Amino acid sequence: MGDRWYQEAVVYCLDIDTFEDSDGDGVGDIRGLIGRLDYLARLGVTCIWLNPIHPSPNKDDGYDATDFYNVDPRLGTLGDFAELLHQAGNRGIRVIIDLVVNHTSDQHPWFQSARSSPDSPYRDWYVWVEEAPPDRHQGMVFPGEQNETWSYDRTAKAWYYHRFYKFQPDLNFSNRKVRDEIKKITSFWLQLGVSGFRIDAAPFIIELTEPGNPDSPKDFEFLTELRQHVQWRRADAVLLAEANVEPDQLPVYFGDSGGSANRLHMLFDFMLNGRLMLALARQDPEPVIDALRDTPRLPAGAQWATFLRNHDEIDLSRLTAEQRNEVFAQFGPDENMHLYGRGIRRRLASMLGNDRRHIELAYALQFSLRGTPVLRYGEEIGMGEDLSLRGREAIRTPMQWSYKENAGFSSAPAEKLVRPVIDKGDFGYEKVNVTAQRRDPRSLLAWFERMIRTLREAPEIGSGTTSHIDVPMPPGVLAHRADGPTGTMAFLHNLGTEDVEVDLSTLQPEADLPIDVLTDRNYPEVGKLDSLKLAGYGYRWIRVCRSTDV
Ligand code: NOJ
Numbered sequence: 001m002g003d004r005w006y007q008e009a010v011v012y013c014l015d016i017d018t019f020e021d022s023d024g025d026g027v028g029d030i031r032g033l034i035g036r037l038d039y040l041a042r043l044g045v046t047c048i049w050l051n052p053i054h055p056s057p058n059k060d061d062g063y064d065a066t067d068f069y070n071v072d073p074r075l076g077t078l079g080d081f082a083e084l085l086h087q088a089g090n091r092g093i094r095v096i097i098d099l100v101v102n103h104t105s106d107q108h109p110w111f112q113s114a115r116s117s118p119d120s121p122y123r124d125w126y127v128w129v130e131e132a133p134p135d136r137h138q139g140m141v142f143p144g145e146q147n148e149t150w151s152y153d154r155t156a157k158a159w160y161y162h163r164f165y166k167f168q169p170d171l172n173f174s175n176r177k178v179r180d181e182i183k184k185i186t187s188f189w190l191q192l193g194v195s196g197f198r199i200d201a202a203p204f205i206i207e208l209t210e211p212g213n214p215d216s217p218k219d220f221e222f223l224t225e226l227r228q229h230v231q232w233r234r235a236d237a238v239l240l241a242e243a244n245v246e247p248d249q250l251p252v253y254f255g256d257s258g259g260s261a262n263r264l265h266m267l268f269d270f271m272l273n274g275r276l277m278l279a280l281a282r283q284d285p286e287p288v289i290d291a292l293r294d295t296p297r298l299p300a301g302a303q304w305a306t307f308l309r310n311h312d313e314i315d316l317s318r319l320t321a322e323q324r325n326e327v328f329a330q331f332g333p334d335e336n337m338h339l340y341g342r343g344i345r346r347r348l349a350s351m352l353g354n355d356r357r358h359i360e361l362a363y364a365l366q367f368s369l370r371g372t373p374v375l376r377y378g379e380e381i382g383m384g385e386d387l388s389l390r391g392r393e394a395i396r397t398p399m400q401w402s403y404k405e406n407a408g409f410s411s412a413p414a415e416k417l418v419r420p421v422i423d424k425g426d427f428g429y430e431k432v433n434v435t436a437q438r439r440d441p442r443s444l445l446a447w448f449e450r451m452i453r454t455l456r457e458a459p460e461i462g463s464g465t466t467s468h469i470d471v472p473m474p475p476g477v478l479a480h481r482a483d484g485p486t487g488t489m490a491f492l493h494n495l496g497t498e499d500v501e502v503d504l505s506t507l508q509p510e511a512d513l514p515i516d517v518l519t520d521r522n523y524p525e526v527g528k529l530d531s532l533k534l535a536g537y538g539y540r541w542i543r544v545c546r547s548t549d550v
Contacts, residue, residue, distance in 0.1 A: 008046075010046050013311065013377065015028070016050060016053060019377060020036050027410075057105055064167060097197060098200055099198065110125050111169050124177075132159060174208050186229065186230055202243040220252055226239065239266070240264070261299045269295070280352070292467065303462075309376045313342075313343030345391065345394045368541060370465070381443075386420065400421065400422070407423075459484060460484035474502065490504060492534050519538070
């Protein structure tokens with residue numbers, strides 16, 4: 001690992017309550033996760049991102065906390081959590097947790113106190129107005145499930161602001177005490193041993209809400225303050241944020257002080273995510289090439305986090321309506337697969353028709369593009385979704401460990417499970433599970449293990465510079481390269497179904513015995529970099545040269 005561990009990390013995102021249940025109550029727990037750390041270590045994961053772990057009424061899957069200084073008793077105790085950090089550390093795995101501080105649950109004692117009286121010490125921790133704001137029906141994040149962003153609270157006799165659901169009142173960031181409290185929360189978890197945070201809803205945290213102004217100003221200085229604070233407490237801690245905004249607005253989230261990022265270390269690359277979906281749907285790399293060209297240059301130490309799937313719907317809102325419809329037509333043909341008019345509530349394997357070659361191509365492409373790859377649990381075995389479940393729950397079903405009842409996730413009776421396991425069809429647990437794939441060297445799981453291991457041999461992807469190789473290519477083929485102090489890698493990905501031949505001879509002068517390090521099949525040896533064969537949905541990761549200076 002380099003000095004900046006997060007640049008060469010492989011992040012695995014999971015929700016403890018659907019991962020593994022150790023005590024048979026139907027809910028996954030920390031001890032269950034501890035028992036699966038060896039699985040994650042073998043997969044090659046170097047960092048786990050845990051979806052919210054705090055006590056919560058769970059009306060938004062934990063993104064509605066009632067106590068930021070504890071773990072939800074359904075998941076275990078703080079003692080279990082400390083043990084998890086220790087056991088993960090023993091295996092070289094870091095842990096980061098979701099920091100959901102744009103809002104609290106309306107059941108949080110702070111809000112309960114705030115609403116009870118204008119004199120409450122917590123009143124000003126939330127955002128209140130006396131009169132109904134004219135823009136209260138604007139800015140909803142969950143259209144259809146949410147009607148407004150300001151709701152009237154009868155106890156408080158005032159309107160409070162909530163960017164998300166009504167039960168998630170926004171904290172007031174212009175209040176110094178709130179800012180200090182957030183820092184205290186980060187100190188607490190860093191002290192316990194987490195390696196950083198995934199910051200939920202960053203643009204809304206720093207929003208200084210003004211009633212009647214749907215474009216309220218943002219206080220980016222809070223991010224600088226938070227970065228400084230976190231770094232003083234733990235020098236190698238990272239801030240990985242969700243900021244789904246236009247690319248030209250992103251640099252200010254990273255910050256720049258003398259050429260180095262001084263706010264967030266990493267941002268999820270939502271733009272690339274949408275473009276990847278469009279490229280896969282069209283079998284044409286152009287949208288990815290555009291994304292590589294359009295993304296802003298990053299200051300030193302700043303890094304993208306790439307992903308194909310996460311715990312939310314695939315958000316296609318950065319595409320044009322026409323482009324979005326192309327993706328819908330290809331990957332979400334039924335209305336029931338759509339969400340909020342902008343997204344798809346499916347997992348990748350099912351979107352790609354369970355076509356193994358297509359799934360490999362998509363993930364090989366994601367993992368070879370610049371940035372730190374983030375993988376959602378279950379994707380490594382090709383899990384599907386359950387569209388009979390509400391909204392985003394469709395893609396939050398329990399991990400499928402084995403052929404045993406409840407997919408080996410829990411020994412509780414099926415009706416007690418936190419969410420039903422997928423037990424029917426091509427994605428049912430009898431067909432898709434870890435136990436079966438572990439035994440099969442040709443399984444998707446075995447492929448992921450190999451692919452992730454290959455990353456260790458290609459640090460240029462995480463730490464180097466990635467660019468499009470702009471030479472004529474057959475239709476459907478993306479050629480890109482990653483250059484770093486350790487050398488140069490070239491990547492070919494065929495998004496189309498036709499077998500083709502590719503000419504990369506422009507790289508010949510730089511090449512030093514080029515070799516394939518990851519391919520979809522056995523191709524003839526690389527040789528001269530001209531006439532390279534590439535199958536439909538095929539890919540080749542080629543080491544062009546290695547530098548011995550490092
Ligand atoms: C973004 C999270 O990813 C999503 O799951 C959650 O519902 C909202 N933020 C609100 O916290």
